[in-house]
Amino acid sequence: MVETPHSRFLDLIENAHTKQELRALLLSIVSYLLKTQPLGHADIVSYLPIYERLFESFRTKILGIFERGDILDCAFLYLAFIAPSTLETDERFTPFIESVQKLLETQPSQEEYIMLIELGAIARVLANPSSQNLSFFNTNIDKYDKVDEKSLDGVMFFLSRIMCASIDGLSAGRCGEFLLELFSIRDVGFAYVKPAVERAYIRAHHFAQAPLLVRNVCNWQLHILWNAQNLFNNREWLCLYPVWREQFYAALERVAQALRGIDDSTDMPPALAQWLDLALYMQFFIYHICGNSFSKQEQWQSFNIEISQYATPIYREFATKFLPHLPGLDSASHSSKGRKVIGILRDRFVENSPFKVEYSLIKNLLANAEFKQHYEIRIYCMSLVEKSENNPEAIAKFAALGVETIDIGLSFNKAGFYNSHLQKALALREIMLKDEVAMLISPNNGYGISDFLLASRCARVQVFWTHGNFVYDVDGIDARLTHICNNQKHIIHNGFSFCGIPVQMDRSFYNPNVPQELVANARACYVDSSAKQPLRLFGVIGRLVKIDSLSYLEAVCALLERNSNWRFLACGLGNEGEIKQKISQINPQLLSRFFFSGYVDSAVYGHILDFWADSFPMEQGESRIEYVAKGRGLALRYYTMSAKELESTLGEQLASTQETIEMIIDECKCTKNSDTKAEQLESTIELARALDSRLFSDFASYRELALGFARETSAFSVAEYVEKATHIMRLCELDSSEYARKVAIQSALHAMSSEIKARLGVEYFLAFAREHLA
Structure with a gap:
């Protein structure tokens, strides 16, 4: 009989005696199988007798290790991959399984807890090879359907219990690395993850420190499982939304119960603070994971109703009983001294799209004399380290503008992924009241901290600035603004009225x-x-x-x-x-x-x-x-409206800005005689080139150019999208000069839009501020 790598493993295990040698051999076996398994299931099944003998040898050798009182780490759970479904249950491991069950009920220390679940999980794999759902020999297509609390699956036992442990510590770090690897090398989907998460939450509520254990379960999902290759940013995470919502509601119910039994003179009970802190964190957690998968306004609307609108009345009741009221809310004298403070609430300092938009608007506003005379901007940061650390370069950009930034994370984030969202919210509110913030602008739409601050009232005027979610709506919002406005001063999105602020x-x-x-x-x-x-x-x-x-x-x-x-x-x-x-x-x-x-x-x-x-x-x-701003190539867009509706909308937008467009064209005609630096007039220079090229000469010809170009680069069905994209791609390949001319038109239209935004953005914002801070 020809020796194969499979049969060679039998020779190697005979010479493996220490747990280090057994571990190395197991990892080499699994590595080999992962490389060869794509060849077909039948290939490995043909070697089943070899793996039956291999598994029996692992059983015998590991039993000896256990009987000597020694332990093994979670890497031995890879035995689940090679567990033959044909082997019978091995009762020799039952005492270890039962012992672990009893010891887990004694609330052991973190290190002892992890050691016990590793022991219990490995013992389950060795005792019940036919119940290991990750085995290469498990041919049941619906094998995950029966994964539940009573399952004898060792990895399921481990996963559902490790999530109740703190994510901090060396042992937790080692287990986290194992899970990251496990979910990256095997196609294990949410049919396996979901029951483990559900059982972990149920188990967390069995203990007095339930708020902390629920936070543990969330941390393992967000900082370990979320980052696994096969699970990262996967839309199937949404299948856990009902589970998370249930945990969120449970925390809020504990808060509501505590509030009902408290009069105005009672100090805040520690248990109330713990459950409220968990609720604020859970809201962040749900928002963060779901928000990465939401693609429709209807999804955001459901989130708003089921999460934000459900929670904010409870946040407001808490604030009424325990927090100082905003002074001078109805008094005109509140903002009479000095410049009025306009606060902007950020989730963290990173150079993402919202940051770029907000920074650009602030820079434009600070270049305006009237704005600088009457207003000052301060940026308050929730410093959500769970999303990412703050970027010092982003903070430095604001500092260079002379804008003060308040980073609440400098002290609270020392607790890492266990920082208190309640303490952050309370500290931010206290600072805002001390700073006498006249207008708070929140470009957030569902974080626990931001909802809490709006519900508890931190400023005389509270404004929601949307970057795309048009349906966010909670008590405490006095006005709405958006830069997604097509240069319109007022715009309706999904039934809500927004003040347009072109940027x-x-x-x-x-x-x-x-x-x-x-x-x-x-x-x-x-x-x-x-x-x-x-x-x-x-x-x-x-x-x-x-x-x-x-x-x-x-x-x-x-x-x-x-x-x-x-x-x-x-x-x-x-x-x-x-x-x-x-x-x-x-x-x-x-x-x-x-x-x-x-x-x-x-x-x-x-x-x-x-x-x-x-x-x-x-x-x-x-x-x-x-x-588009780079002038590199053409961009094709898809619209859900009809071509007729788009042309009508664009025509109305152009008509509403006709006076501004005509003024810009007149100024561009004088550009050649200007001694202003070209960098300061980049858009104007681009438009001057367009005039020289006779792309347009006045408003009428500009309007015709804009509408004509929109027809060429807009599609209203998938078939039309493919046809127009094909035309653009062929043009790029076969007629580079004509393609360059089309790109020049696109650049000129973008430059005009940029100039319009520069003039109208500051004007509209000043009008907005005057109206609401009079």
């Missing part, structure tokens, strides 16, 4: 100077510049959830089939695995022409895309505008 983006964000070498090196990662037939790139930059649309991916695949010299580039983080599955369903041969680049520097990657094929039905937003 001219800072050049450092949209089109910074980038060395061509960086661009060339980035492009070389995807195309061979020396190829006989030049290859071109199209794609998008942004969260991958936005391209996780079957209709959009079908359109992209159709474009790749029609255009053999093009490659699609998906830049951003998210559910890459799910998207690849959809592509495989459409046409698996196209997978090699899809590139998933992860998080990228848009300043560089915006220059390597030859064509921007915007996603639908969820659009890309600011990242698309940033691409």
